[in-house]
Amino acid sequence: MQSYSVEKTIRENGQHSVVLVDEDLNIVEEVALFLYYLEGKGRALNTIESYCRDLKEYFTWLSKKELKFYEVNKRSMISFIDFIKSEEVGKKEEKSGRTINKYLATVASFYNYYEGVGGYIDSNPITVKDMPQSNKYFVHKVNKGSLNVNFFRQKEKKSKNIKRLFRNQIELLYEGIETLTEDKELAFRNKILFRLLYESGCRIGETLGLRLMDYSEPDPTDQIGTIYVRRHLPYYHKDHSLKTNERDIPVSMDLIFAIDDYVCSVRPQSDTIDTIFVNHSTSSEGKFMIRSTVESIFKELSEQVGIKCTPHMLRHTHGTELKESGYSEMYLMDRLGHSSIESTKKYMHISYEAQVKAYARFIEQRGGEFE
Known part of the structure; x- marks a missing residue:
């Protein structure tokens, strides 16, 4: 054989x-x-x-x-x-x-x-x-x-929907990052990585593939900055490949300043590697990060805090929170880099509380209930 x-x-x-x-x-x-x-x-x-x-x-x-x-x-x-x-x-x-x-x-x-x-x-x-x-x-x-x-398709078991997190869980996870290491610079990198995944909705591969030129200049006179998701060839590793379209993602200027602070003050510098996020360990300092490294961080964080969290769950949470706030599905589709609206709808895990608030606004706009 x-x-x-x-x-x-x-x-x-x-x-x-x-x-x-x-x-x-x-x-x-x-x-x-x-x-x-x-x-x-x-x-x-x-x-x-x-x-x-x-x-x-x-x-x-x-x-x-x-x-x-x-x-x-x-x-x-x-x-x-x-x-x-x-x-x-x-x-x-x-x-x-x-x-x-x-x-x-x-x-x-x-x-x-x-x-x-x-x-x-x-x-x-x-x-x-x-x-x-x-x-x-x-x-x-x-x-x-x-x-x-x-003709040969097998029956599949339905999986439970556990893909969205709530704000209090996000805060506990974010605070828990500092308990994973005594290295303050490494903790700072991990917190920026967590924020970028949560606040942009980027896929893990897109995040690891971001280069030093892929975010807008910090500007204290503006509230909004931009993350530029681009296809870079050649890329350093298959984990950095772009799954769908290039796009520009509006984010808070506060996040842009935080990324810039990491790049300028904390990130180990390398003449050959220009990804935003790099390794900090002595054996591979300044080398680009890969998916398994990030997954290990999130696994340890989940065990430490007692809340299951993966990079993809942050992406689902980001999309859901935007939808709950009234963000257009078409805008959301472009932001998440989906090729169809059906893919975007799979990311919708609207909470009951959000439905209550939305219906309350509907009643108010309609002029109340019948008397």
């Missing part, structure tokens, strides 16, 4: 990428073409790498079954699902419906690409056409054409 691995590459233009290679270090061309297509669609590197890792397992299964990818049919896909569920794939634990569906979605997208290219396959072995039903009396038309339906 052939074994495969995911390898990182750098293109001639400095752009980072990934490829799937076999045990002889030969690039799997079928996967390479698909990943290049995803790059052209503007997919983030983390997303592309995730696709590549899923396809690594798929091609391992193909090798085990001695199949070419264009020889697979729906009957053989049952074997692939069994393979996913086995201990040979990922961690040695039971796979959830969501995990299985993720693999299936990747493989379906891979075959969708080759359906479009033509010449390799006649139909997608993962999906079926949702054909309109008909009988001799009626013909039911489908306006948008036949829909692709994942």
Whole structure:
């Protein structure tokens, strides 16, 4: 059975990428073409790498079954699902419906690409056409054409909504940062990082990728400053990749002054690294930060304070608070960097208290209740 691995590459233009290679270090061309297509669609590197890792397992299964990818049919896909569920794939634990569906979605997208290219396959072995039903009396038309339906989709358990925090929790977490270390400069960096995530709604990758020129000049005569979310090529690490669009985010001038204070007075200086946030430890002082470092800080903070908090929860909280204050969904969509309003709506966790206040304003504007 052939074994495969995911390898990182750098293109001639400095752009980072990934490829799937076999045990002889030969690039799997079928996967390479698909990943290049995803790059052209503007997919983030983390997303592309995730696709590549899923396809690594798929091609391992193909090798085990001695199949070419264009020889697979729906009957053989049952074997692939069994393979996913086995201990040979990922961690040695039971796979959830969501995990299985993720693999299936990747493989379906891979075959969708080759359906479009033509010449390799006649139909997608993962999906079926949702054909309109008909009988001799009626013909039911489908306006948008036949829909692709994942024939093997697994049932997923619904997760509880725990993604928003409340103001008192935010304050306790912020105060708790100083208890994590006796290093005052490190605590200062962590507090600025926490504030930026909470007050801008930036993703963790966008925050770590911010450069020294990506915030506006401090101006005591103005109340509002700007965080510039930009795509920098080449970037230092895949954790700094920009998932969606570039954008300008209005923030308080107080935050801008705090960032500038950190950059000018606290941040270890480096001639080669110009991200705003850098490491402070002796072994890697001045080097750019990565996602796992921040996640470790938040894990320790959550345990210390007794309140679960992740960088993404701060993003959800930011979006929810803005929505509760009456911020337009269109403005919010742009601020959070979403490509659709449906994505923005998933970030809405409106509290009952906010609903009460909003309805009270509605009653007042309407002129009260009936007498």
